[in-house]
Structure formats: C-alpha cells, structure tokens
C-alpha cells in the first residue's frame with residue numbers, strides 16, 4: 001500500500017495511524033500493533049471472526065465504548081482507544 | 096410515521112443481493128438490511144478484486160430500486176412481518192455523547208421476509224487460541240480485505256473445509272508467506288469428496304485452482320494446531336499430524352473449522368430447524384408463512400447455491416411461482432453436494448482433546464474448560480459459569496461446546512445482539528416516537544437517493 005493511498009489519519013491510543021479509505025477500524029488497530037480489548041480476566045484480545053459475531057474487536061471510538069471495530073470503516077480524525085477493562089463487558093442489554 | 100415495504104431481505108451476501116434484486120426487478124418494493132458498511136457478505140467483501148459474477152450482481156443492485164440499510168443490525172423480530180434493527184456505531188461529531196444518543200433504531204414492516212443471514216466459522220478452543228493474531232481463517236481474510244497489510248508476514252492456515260484453500264490463495268496472492276495449510280480431515284475422505292466434486296455442475300470453492308496458486312505451500316491433511324504461543328501476541332504455533340509434532344514460528348494463525356449457519360433469527364421467529372439448518376419447502380418458504388430463508392442457513396453449499404436460493408425465495412415471495420419452480424429444480428441437483436461437503440468436513444473426535452484444563456472456552460466471560468466439563472447440560476453450565484452469557488451470546492462457544500460436550504443450545508431470546516436500552520423499549524411506545532421517526536426518515540432519505 002503506497003503512502004499516497006493512506007489518506008485517512010486517525011489515532012489509536014494516541015498514536016497517529018494513516019490508512020487507505022475502506023480500512024476497517026479493526027485493521028487500523030492491528031496496524032498500530034495494539035490489542036483491541038482486555039478480557040474479563042485482563043488478557044489482551046484481538047479480533048477473531050472479522051464478521052461481527054465474536055465481539056472480541058470491541059474498542060472505544062470517540063469516547064463511545066463497546067464498538068465492534070471489524071464492521072466499521074475508518075473516518076478521518078476519529079480517536080480510538082483500546083483495552084478498556086470493563087465490568088460490564090456486554091453493553092447495556094445482554095440477556 | 097410508519098414505513099412499510101413489500102419484501103424485506105435480511106443479509107446482503109450473495110443470497111440476499113440476489114433476492115433483493117430479483118424481487119425489485121419483479122416490481123416489488125424491497126428493503127435490504129445488512130450489518131456491514133457495504134453489501135457483499137462474506138465472500139464479496141471489498142478490498143479484493145471481485146469476480147465477474149459479483150460485479151454483475153452489484154451493478155444490478157445499484158441500478159435497482161432496492162432501499163439499502165447498510166450498517167444496520169437486526170436484533171429482534173417480534174412478529175413475522177415486523178423487524179427491529181439498530182444502526183451500528185457512533186456519530187463522530189459528538190465525542191462526549193452518551194451511548195444511547197449515538198444509536199438509531201428502526202422498526203420495519205413488510206409483507207414477506209427473506210432471511211439470508213449466512214454463516215459464521217466454527218472455532219475450537221486450544222491452548223493459546225485467545226492470543227491476539229490468532230483468528231478464524233475467514234476472520235484473517237476479512238482483516239486483510241479490511242486493510243491489514245499482510246505482504247511478507249508469515250501465516251499458518253488451519254481448520255477444515257474448502258475455505259482454508261481460498262484464504263491461503265488470497266493471502267499468497269497478497270505476498271504473505273503462507274507457511275502451511277493444515278486440514279483436519281484425513282486424505283482418504285478428501286479424495287472421496289474431490290472425486291465426487293467432478294460430477295458437480297460447478298466446482299465449488301474451485302479447490303483445484305487454489306491449490307495451484309498455493310503450490311509452494313505444503314497442504315497437510317489429518318493435521319491441526321495443538322497450541323499457539325506468544326507473550327502478548329502470537330509468535331509460534333505447534334502443529335500435530337499423527338504422532339509428529341513440530342513448531343512453526345508465525346505472525347498470524349487463521350484457524351476455522353468450517354461454517355455454522357446463522358439461524359438465530361429464523362429460530363426466534365419459530366421457523367422449524369432440522370439438524371441445525373432451517374427447514375424450508377422447495378420454494379424456500381420456512382414453516383412460518385411469509386418467511387423465506389435463502390443461502391447458508393438452509394445448508395452450506397457455496398456462493399452459486401446462495402445466489403440460486405436468493406432468486407428462488409424472491410420469485411416465490413413475489414408470486415412468480417412458475418419461475419421459482421424451474422430454478423428450484425436446478426437447486427435440487429446441488430443438494431447432494433451440500434451433504435457431501437458436510438460429511439467431508441466432519442470433525443475428527445481427537446479434536447475434543449485440544450483444550451487443556453485451563454484453556455478458555457467462553458472468550459466473553461473467560462470461562463475455562465475445567466469449569467465446564469463437570470456440568471451435564473448447556474443450560475446448567477450457563478447458570479453456573481456464565482458460559483455463553485456474554486455479548487456474543489454463545490455464537491462462538493456454543494458451537495464449540497456442542498462438539499466438545501454434545502450440548503445443544505437452548506432457544507434464543509431477543510435481543511439477538513446486545514442492543515442499546517433505547518432500542519429495546521418498544522418503538523410503539525410514545526417515549527420512543529422521535530427516535531423511530533429519525534430512523535424512518537433515514538430510511539426514506541435513502542429511498543429517495545436510490546434512482
């Protein structure tokens with residue numbers, strides 16, 4: 001991928017990452033060398049399924065937690081943070 | 096404001112696209128909902144050159160009157176003609192806004208519903224499978240199509256099914272160093288399957304072609320990973336073939352054991368399920384009148400079968416029964432292949448030995464193997480350990496537990512995915528009027544933009 005094609009910049013845990021349009025937020029997090037979330041027991045986790053099923057790719061985007069990054073495309077200027085240890089791992093309404 | 100349509104299609108993979116286009120071309124008012132940002136499903140993801148068939152269908156979709164809800168996820172179907180969906184994600188303009196304000200929810204009404212929800216990979220737990228950079232085979236492929244640079248990286252592809260070869264070929268074409276492809280099925284069984292495949296009208300997954308692209312990569316049968324190693328992320332994997340064990344250093348492991356159908360939505364609607372798949376009549380109507388099912392939830396048969404089923408369901412749902420019948424005859428000829436594939440991918444019982452006592456089985460709640468095997472049923476294990484109660488709602492560990500312990504998951508309940516509180520309040524209640532209006536308007540705007 002040429003540098004010219006990497007026209008979108010965003011931050012992952014404060015580090016600026018440049019990606020090509022069409023890059024998913026999950027891929028950008030991997031590109032930054034970061035794990036996506038910390039498990040209930042504190043282990044680092046990364047994306048597993050790539051299709052919105054496993055919820056391992058959850059990150060916080062512009063302050064909004066629990067976002068499945070594998071089904072979202074990078075937008076210029078977004079701030080992504082990862083590895084939040086959360087007591088409520090599921091968002092508000094897990095049955 | 097009520098928004099209703101003739102036919103609503105859930106899932107915009109090959110089956111859903113074919114269904115939506117066919118129904119719209121037959122004069123129906125059609126909506127197409129999918130939780131990905133772009134249509135295409137698992138195989139026609141962007142980020143890789145699309146085959147001619149895909150481009151043709153996409154062009155027909157673009158030219159059609161189909162109303163598309165992209166990045167919307169269906170989480171409930173209170174009645175066969177009422178679908179509730181929530182928009183994925185966030186609005187970047189409001190960094191400090193609370194989560195509820197960042198969601199949209201819509202209630203969509205339709206005359207007929209076509210469920211084309213596809214399939215997911217089956218994952219089996221083994222020591223180290225929770226390390227970052229251990230993914231599904233399709234999962235790794237999806238990351239690469241989503242922009243993960245793979246050139247020069249070392250990858251091991253493992254599990255079972257034709258998907259492994261497709262993924263290996265794609266990664267090799269992107270200059271990844273695919274160290275080895277490990278297929279759990281024994282060579283004898285694969286040989287039988289391959290021999291049968293020649294008689295099929297279409298060579299599904301085009302195994303032969305992929306084999307040629309990946310000819311520098313060893314393809315080992317009766318072989319699987321028994322452990323992944325690394326500190327914070329994957330560094331190496333131990334493979335086993337018969338009595339041999341050896342370690343392969345690598346950057347990524349893509350490991351998936353064939354596919355399991357996404358049947359939660361049809362299950363919720365009360366559609367009859369047989370042997371894990373949605374039962375339908377020849378024209379793909381489920382046991383619930385007005386609800387059709389197309390593509391992988393009815394059987395795993397590859398992209399061409401999914402396309403065919405999408406068209407059959409759409410023709411049947413829009414009253415073109417004669418045309419639907421003639422396509423249904425073509426479909427019938429392919430069903431033998433679906434069964435043969437399922438048999439070829441049957442899991443080796445030795446894979447039950449993969450997890451160790453302390454191997455995590457439920458990744459959402461970090462429930463380990465030793466906590467599970469003392470229980471008799473899935474329900475009991477859930478109640479005592481929270482296994483399957485996390486956000487994935489057992490979509491990952493449920494299929495594993497079924498194989499490891501012979502447990503069957505209980506009935507599904509809404510919401511099918513974690514949804515925001517505001518989405519869960521019935522949109523018919525006045526408190527939510529505004530939100531449904533916003534969603535309905537978004538839907539409407541979308542409709543106006545479509546030529």
Ligand SMILES: Cc1cc2nc3c(=O)[nH]c(=O)nc-3n(C[C@H](O)[C@H](O)[C@H](O)COP(=O)(O)OP(=O)(O)OC[C@H]3O[C@@H](n4cnc5c(N)ncnc54)[C@H](O)[C@@H]3O)c2cc1C
Pocket residue numbers: 051052105106107108109110111128129130131135136137138139167168169170211212213214232233234236237258261262299300301357360389390391392396397398399401
């Ligand atoms: C990486 C990969 C490579 C493959 N390569 C090949 C190949 O070369 N040849 C081949 O024949 N097959 C291949 N397959 C198999 C492939 O999955 C099928 O052939 C084809 O994609 C099936 O189409 P489908 O429409 O039935 O399902 P899918 O393509 O899975 O589409 C289903 C869609 O529904 C969406 N969905 C599900 N539930 C909901 C919900 N509740 N709300 C909103 N949306 C929802 C999903 O996100 C998905 O987009 C491959 C699969 C993968 C994963």
Ligand code: FES
Pocket residue numbers: 026047048049050051052053054055056057058068069070071
């Ligand atoms: S990687 Fe599984 S949900 Fe995103």
